[in-house]
Amino acid sequence: MPSRSYAGVDVEVGEDGFFVHPEQWTEEMAPVIAKESGVDDLTPRHWQVVNFMRAQYMAKGDSPSVRLLGKASGVPVKELYELFPKGPAKLAAKIAGIPKPRSCI
């Protein structure tokens, strides 16, 4: 299993770069992962999505889809794609240190 070093800590990631153990994630790692994924500046709006992703995952054991993000995160779909042009649910999950969303919608 590959590993990466974020904020001075070695974490285990899958082939696609997503965290294998979400509990290894800390807030300081988020900006580094974001930069790696093409999001240079994590604004409060980005954080709103990242925090929502993580809270949902912790509560439900599942990474939310874009549709759920649009409905429940307080950030509409249009803005989600402005914040994360390369795929909001996928990128926000990566930055939040949770598994890749597996929803088809």
Place this chain on the structure above:
Amino acid sequence: MGDTIEKVSVIISKGSLDGIYPGLIMANGARAEGIETNLFFTFFGLDAINRKRHEHIKLASVGNPGLHMATWLGGFPGMASIMTHYMERHIESLDIPSIPEFIEMIADTGAGMYACKASVDLFRLEKDDFIDQVQDIITVGEFYERAAGGEIIFT
């Protein structure tokens, strides 16, 4: 980079529930992966973006062996509506959006939406007959220009 898809054009050519959903799922899924996406509606697929019709898309209950139902039964009055209702409830229970909501969401993801000129002329339709998310009515040549450099998915 050669093994990633950067751009797709999804063509929706059928006007039944089962003819429209797959293309919408392919388009939405492409955007979710950060892939540049255009949706092109042609022939009966135009019903999916027709203001008056997109809320009344039906499942084909005749000539649809996938339903595993006797053909004569599928032709009974009201059968298409009953089967559609049943399918819609099932779709909703899986938290999949209705066709109008799905199309609105896909437009919000930044996907382009276009109607095929030949079909629009054939059905004597105009730009006003379509939902606001439709950007333009384009010719097949213009479609290929927009699709250039990407994958084309025909449904």
